[in-house]
Amino acid sequence: MNAHIIGTGSFLPEKVVTNFDLAEHVETNDEWIMSRTGIRQRHIAVNETTAGMAFEAARRALDDAGMLPEELEMILLATVSPDHIVPSAACEVQAMLGANNAVAIELNAACSGFVFALNTAHAYVMAGIYTKILVIGVETLSKLVDWSDRGTCILFGDGAGAAVLTADECAGIQDFVQYADGTKGEALLCDAKPLQNLFVQNGQQQRYVRMDGQEVFKFAVRRVSESIDQLLARNSLTTGEIGCYILHQANARIIQSVIKHLKEEEGKFPMNVERCGNTSGASVPLLLDELNRSGRLKKGEKVIMSGFGGGLTWGSIYMIW
Numbered sequence: 001m002n003a004h005i006i007g008t009g010s011f012l013p014e015k016v017v018t019n020f021d022l023a024e025h026v027e028t029n030d031e032w033i034m035s036r037t038g039i040r041q042r043h044i045a046v047n048e049t050t051a052g053m054a055f056e057a058a059r060r061a062l063d064d065a066g067m068l069p070e071e072l073e074m075i076l077l078a079t080v081s082p083d084h085i086v087p088s089a090a091c092e093v094q095a096m097l098g099a100n101n102a103v104a105i106e107l108n109a110a111c112s113g114f115v116f117a118l119n120t121a122h123a124y125v126m127a128g129i130y131t132k133i134l135v136i137g138v139e140t141l142s143k144l145v146d147w148s149d150r151g152t153c154i155l156f157g158d159g160a161g162a163a164v165l166t167a168d169e170c171a172g173i174q175d176f177v178q179y180a181d182g183t184k185g186e187a188l189l190c191d192a193k194p195l196q197n198l199f200v201q202n203g204q205q206q207r208y209v210r211m212d213g214q215e216v217f218k219f220a221v222r223r224v225s226e227s228i229d230q231l232l233a234r235n236s237l238t239t240g241e242i243g244c245y246i247l248h249q250a251n252a253r254i255i256q257s258v259i260k261h262l263k264e265e266e267g268k269f270p271m272n273v274e275r276c277g278n279t280s281g282a283s284v285p286l287l288l289d290e291l292n293r294s295g296r297l298k299k300g301e302k303v304i305m306s307g308f309g310g311g312l313t314w315g316s317i318y319m320i321w
Contacts, residue, residue, distance in 0.1 A: 003122035003133065004172030005321075007065025007164040010289035011056035012043040012276065019154070026150040033154045038252020042157030042277030044142045050083045051092035053160035054138040057285070058093055061134065064292075065164035072102040073130040076121055078113025078281040079106065080190070080310070081140045093136065102134070110188070111248050111309020113137055113281030114161070115178070115317060118305070121165050122173040131167040136160065137281040144190050146208035155251075156209070157277030161285020171300070171320045175235055177227050178315030187215040188310040220254045220308045225261040227316040228304055235318055239264050243301040243321075244291070248308055249273035249283040258306075270296065280309060297321045 018041045019030035033039055045053070054077060062069060077090035084092075090104035109116040114137030121133040138160035147153045165172070190209045194202040224247065232239065239262055247255050252273055259269055272287050279286060284307055291297050301321045308314035 001167040002172030003125040004168035008289040009060025010161040045158040055096040057160035057162040061162040069097040069099040075104040076117040112307035112313040115307030221257040223314040
């Protein structure tokens with residue numbers, strides 16, 4: 001049995017911050033940001049919370065699937081920006097939904113989080129353990145960004161996306177690959193609370209995202225292309241058979257480089273990075289919901305998903321919609 005997506009949902013904060021808005025606070029401009037990232041605006045949380053955004057996306061996904069919260073057997077939530085260390089955002093969403101029969105687990109694989117969570121759900125379905133699973137990707141990255149650093153603050157946005165999965169004999173996830181390289185972890189880093197107790201006093205430290213942009217760019221283009229090539233080869237597929245590629249929306253230039261490597265049609269690579277920025281673990285499900293609700297994804301269509309980011313982590317999925 002395969003894990004098959006039967007419903008999607010998403011949520012974006014009300015506040016929209018354009019490149020022109022950012023130019024009032026840091027030394028940058030719209031042309032500089034667009035030429036390097038393809039980003040024109042992003043949504044930033046003001047009153048919204050990580051769990052609250054996840055709940056809204058989950059509620060909409062359940063409505064789309066025609067499933068009640070109490071039918072869920074599992075909730076997998078991917079994030080690097082929860083509201084609390086304990087309880088997990090997954091447990092908070094379980095309570096908000098009233099999904100009392102679902103086990104709730106939080107997963108951190110940075111920008112690969114939703115893809116890794118989908119793969120985890122697929123493994124549970126294949127094992128016959130759970131067959132009704134809610135997978136969420138959600139981020140409030142605005143609280144982790146140094147808003148005086150123009151190299152990072154221009155990139156990130158907030159939001160949430162979700163998918164409801166059930167078991168299917170034919171459609172759904174057919175194959176996946178996923179990897180990690182912890183030796184390159186410092187290329188994209190955000191510190192947690194430092195050790196501080198009776199015996200160690202480290203004082204207060206700023207804990208913002210720090211990134212080696214060139215290193216992350218080279219890693220993403222190389223590894224995403226490799227993972228897609230690997231899936232195509234071991235499933236005896238040609239690029240011409242793939243109807244849609246749903247890639248993590250980190251940077252338009254990264255996606256364009258992958259298109260060039262695969263020698264594919266640009267129209268097969270939908271993007272919303274211009275409007276949403278890089279929402280880390282939320283970017284794939286945000287785009288997925290947009291495509292699903294617009295009718296872009298057709299039943300039986302072959303789809304590739306890819307996530308890549310901090311860890312460093314990366315992975316791809318081959319599915320039949």
